[in-house]
Amino acid sequence: MIQRCIKCGKTYDVDEIVYTCECGGLLEIVYDYEEIKDKVSKEKFREREIGVWRYLEYLPVKDESKIVSLCEGGTPLYRCKNLEKELGVKELYVKNEGANPTGSFKDRGMTVGVTRANELGVEVVGCASTGNTSASLAAYSARCGKKCIVLLPEGKVALGKLAQAMFYGAKVIQIKGNFDDALDMVKQLAKEKLIYLLNSINPFRLEGQKTIAFEICDQLNWQVPDRVIVPVGNAGNISAIWKGFKEFEMTGIIDKLPKMTGIQAEGAKPIVEAFRKGAKDIVPYKNPETIATAIRIGNPVNAPKALDAIYSSNGYAEAVTDEEIVEAQKLLARREGIFVEPASASSIAGLKKLLEEGIIDRDERIVCITTGHGLKDPDAAIRASEEPIKIECDVEILKKLLKEL
Numbered sequence: 001m002i003q004r005c006i007k008c009g010k011t012y013d014v015d016e017i018v019y020t021c022e023c024g025g026l027l028e029i030v031y032d033y034e035e036i037k038d039k040v041s042k043e044k045f046r047e048r049e050i051g052v053w054r055y056l057e058y059l060p061v062k063d064e065s066k067i068v069s070l071c072e073g074g075t076p077l078y079r080c081k082n083l084e085k086e087l088g089v090k091e092l093y094v095k096n097e098g099a100n101p102t103g104s105f106k107d108r109g110m111t112v113g114v115t116r117a118n119e120l121g122v123e124v125v126g127c128a129s130t131g132n133t134s135a136s137l138a139a140y141s142a143r144c145g146k147k148c149i150v151l152l153p154e155g156k157v158a159l160g161k162l163a164q165a166m167f168y169g170a171k172v173i174q175i176k177g178n179f180d181d182a183l184d185m186v187k188q189l190a191k192e193k194l195i196y197l198l199n200s201i202n203p204f205r206l207e208g209q210k211t212i213a214f215e216i217c218d219q220l221n222w223q224v225p226d227r228v229i230v231p232v233g234n235a236g237n238i239s240a241i242w243k244g245f246k247e248f249e250m251t252g253i254i255d256k257l258p259k260m261t262g263i264q265a266e267g268a269k270p271i272v273e274a275f276r277k278g279a280k281d282i283v284p285y286k287n288p289e290t291i292a293t294a295i296r297i298g299n300p301v302n303a304p305k306a307l308d309a310i311y312s313s314n315g316y317a318e319a320v321t322d323e324e325i326v327e328a329q330k331l332l333a334r335r336e337g338i339f340v341e342p343a344s345a346s347s348i349a350g351l352k353k354l355l356e357e358g359i360i361d362r363d364e365r366i367v368c369i370t371t372g373h374g375l376k377d378p379d380a381a382i383r384a385s386e387e388p389i390k391i392e393c394d395v396e397i398l399k400k401l402l403k404e405l
């Protein structure tokens with residue numbers, strides 16, 4: 001197992017604390033896949049609880065006694081027949097990552113990233129966040145008694161997420177800037193070795209997130225979807241999921257790969273713009289803006305990995321408006337009973353748009369990833385809903401209202 005630069009190929013020992021290559025390239029964890037192939041089987045996976053650690057052989061952990069877990073992963077993969085009818089698509093699933101312990105997919109990354117911190121014996125962990133990363137890191141660091149500092153863009157973090165980071169006991173710092181500014185600041189702390197950085201620039205964290213791909217295959221009884229649609233912000237998740245599918249293919253668990261499709265918000269879409277030009281690099285947004293605060297990111301650190309996932313898989317990238325996001329959020333709640341936060345609904349909004357544009361074939365087997373729970377952002381949900389009706393304590397009035405249902 002080594003850390004390898006995706007740009008120049010330089011390798012680093014796994015025990016070295018390094019976030020990017022000296023050439024500036026992103027790092028990834030590379031394993032001996034022949035060795036993994038000999039150790040794993042579909043039957044062996046099934047002997048373990050479903051969740052991140054079912055796929056232990058693919059995870060960068062040397063000392064299992066150091067694992068920090070809150071039973072993450074094992075999230076439901078819902079077949080969505082009502083939406084299939086509504087949108088006119090043959091086979092649609094939603095992988096609901098809001099069902100994780102702190103309500104987002106970040107827990108998959110944190111169980112591995114914080115385990116890594118535990119193995120290294122670091123005392124202070126930190127991150128910049130639009131909310132979910134901080135909630136998750138605060139919980140996992142509490143679980144193993146580490147100090148935690150989180151930097152948030154003031155006034156732009158959904159209430160539920162802020163409450164979580166505060167309540168789990170992290171040192172919460174709000175800055176007068178956006179997420180990208182906050183990330184620059186914590187990167188500096190990490191460079192000076194003052195914190196162990198657990199944003200998705202850390203390749204160990206992404207190893208946990210790739211288990212979304214493993215679980216999708218497992219839950220579909222080892223069939224592979226034609227397409228996976230993912231909301232994109234800092235672009236770690238789509239990159240990690242793609243790595244997961246590739247590793248399952250390399251080790252003989254599956255025999256095909258899905259088209260990776262990334263969805264950004266209209267006001268924060270540097271990856272979509274790069275994709276439209278066929279470029280490998282993005283032009284960052286200085287002032288990203290969207291109701292989906294989780295993906296309000298102008299300079300996604302994992303853009304090179306995400307663009308590679310999209311190009312190599314023959315996938316696609318599209319942007320959706322805030323109105324389309326809210327409409328999709330309601331659709332998912334009202335047709336399927338799945339309540340997600342706005343950023344999560346962008347995968348559904350993107351699906352709808354790409355079907356209408358004829359980019360997605362209606363016969364495809366599709367998995368949309370919904371990344372965070374609806375209760376993370378109660379303000380957004382209330383703003384998008386009708387006011388509750390207020391009445392006197394009179395059952396006759398109530399009966400009249402019942403008839404209007």
Ligand SMILES: Cc1ncc(COP(=O)(O)O)c(C=O)c1O
Pocket residue numbers: 104130132133200231232233234235236237238294295341343344371372
């Ligand atoms: C709910 C939610 N959805 C999507 C994203 C985007 O994921 P990524 O940054 O890995 O692209 C994030 C955070 O980044 C998030 O919190």
Ligand SMILES: N[C@@H](CCOP(=O)(O)O)C(=O)O
Pocket residue numbers: 106127128129130131132133134179198199200201233234236294295
């Ligand atoms: N939406 C994210 C933004 C940070 O992304 P990360 O994957 O690099 O930690 C958040 O929840 O903070």
